[in-house]
Amino acid sequence: MKQAQAALKMENFETLCRERGIPLTVQRRVILGALVGREDHPTADQVYEAVADRLPGLSRATVYRALETLVEVGVIHRASHLGNAARYDPNTERHHHLTCLKCHKVVDLEEAALDAIRLPGGLQGFEIMDYSVHLQGLCPECRKKTRPLKAKSA
Amino acid sequence: MKQAQAALKMENFETLCRERGIPLTVQRRVILGALVGREDHPTADQVYEAVADRLPGLSRATVYRALETLVEVGVIHRASHLGNAARYDPNTERHHHLTCLKCHKVVDLEEAALDAIRLPGGLQGFEIMDYSVHLQGLCPECRKKTRPLKAKSA
DNA sequence: CTCCGTGCAAAAGGTTTGCACTGGT
DNA sequence: ACCAGTGCAAACCTTTTGCACGGAG
Numbered sequence: 001m002k003q004a005q006a007a008l009k010m011e012n013f014e015t016l017c018r019e020r021g022i023p024l025t026v027q028r029r030v031i032l033g034a035l036v037g038r039e040d041h042p043t044a045d046q047v048y049e050a051v052a053d054r055l056p057g058l059s060r061a062t063v064y065r066a067l068e069t070l071v072e073v074g075v076i077h078r079a080s081h082l083g084n085a086a087r088y089d090p091n092t093e094r095h096h097h098l099t100c101l102k103c104h105k106v107v108d109l110e111e112a113a114l115d116a117i118r119l120p121g122g123l124q125g126f127e128i129m130d131y132s133v134h135l136q137g138l139c140p141e142c143r144k145k146t147r148p149l150k151a152k153s154a
Numbered sequence: 155m156k157q158a159q160a161a162l163k164m165e166n167f168e169t170l171c172r173e174r175g176i177p178l179t180v181q182r183r184v185i186l187g188a189l190v191g192r193e194d195h196p197t198a199d200q201v202y203e204a205v206a207d208r209l210p211g212l213s214r215a216t217v218y219r220a221l222e223t224l225v226e227v228g229v230i231h232r233a234s235h236l237g238n239a240a241r242y243d244p245n246t247e248r249h250h251h252l253t254c255l256k257c258h259k260v261v262d263l264e265e266a267a268l269d270a271i272r273l274p275g276g277l278q279g280f281e282i283m284d285y286s287v288h289l290q291g292l293c294p295e296c297r298k299k300t301r302p303l304k305a306k307s308a
Numbered sequence: 309c310t311c312c313g314t315g316c317a318a319a320a321g322g323t324t325t326g327c328a329c330t331g332g333t
Numbered sequence: 334a335c336c337a338g339t340g341c342a343a344a345c346c347t348t349t350t351g352c353a354c355g356g357a358g
Contacts, residue, residue, distance in 0.1 A: 140279035
C-alpha cells in the first residue's frame, strides 16, 4: 500500500535526521507528508498550497528550505537541473545526456544502443513522440578531484 | 567535420525561414552561429555573453526571442521543462518520466523494461551512478483536446 | 510599404538571503 | 540554554511583455 510506504518514508526520514543531528521540525514533517501522498511532481509553490492550511503562517522560504533539506537527506528528489536556467542544444538529432552530479555540466551522448530502446506499450495513454536517456554520474574532472559519497562537503 | 555541419545547419535554417516567411535577421543568424559552434548546452545568458561583442547593443530579450524562434523552426532544442519551476519527487526509486509536450504535466513511469537497459561503455569518462528515461509525448487529455502538429496556433 | 523583430525598461515569476524570533535537541 | 529553523521582506535571477523604432520581405 502507498500508505505503508509513506509511513516508512517518514520513519526513515526521522531516523536519518536523528543520525545526522538535523532537527525534526513540524514543517519538515508536514511537507514530507504532503509530498509522499502525491503521485505528481509538485512545484515548491504547489507544496506550499498543499500544506498552507496545516501550517498557519508558513512562509514560502521555509518550503524551499525544507525541500532542500529533504533532498539532502535523500528522501525526495528534485526533478530538474539545479541551475534554474533553460539550456539550449544545437544538436537536434536523437541524443542523450550525461549530467555530472557535482559540477552540473551536461554533455551530449550519441549512442546508437540507446536510440534503439524498445518502448513498452500502454504508457498511461500517452502518445510518445520522442524520448531520451538521462545519465547521471561524475565527469572525469570531478572523479579526480574528490571521492565523494555524500553531497555536501559538510 | 563540425564546421560543415554548422554550415549545413545555417543553410537549413535559412531555407526553413524563407519557406515559412520568417524574417532572417542578423541576430538570429549570429545566435544560431554561436550555438552550433558549441558542444555544451549554454543558457540564454551564456548565449548572450557569447554574441554580445558581435552584436553591439544586443538585448537579452532578443536572445530569448531568437532562441525561441530557433526552437520553433526546429534547428535547436530546448533542454528543460518549459515550466521554469523546480519539481520535487517523493519517489526515490528508479523510475522514469512521461512529460506532456502540451500541458507540461509530468507523470512517473515505473517500467521494469526500462530499468534493464544495458549501458554502453566508454561514456566519455563518466562514472554513471544512475539513469532515467525521459519520454515526451501527449497525455490522454491533450490528445483529445487538439490534434496539434505545430506548436504555435499561427 | 508593411510587418515583424529589436532594444529598452519594467513586470512577472521563481528562488534565495539577512535578520530577529521561535522551537527542537 | 544553544543552535538551527522559521517567518517576513527584500533581493536576485531568469524570463516575459509593452512600446517605439528600424530593418527584412
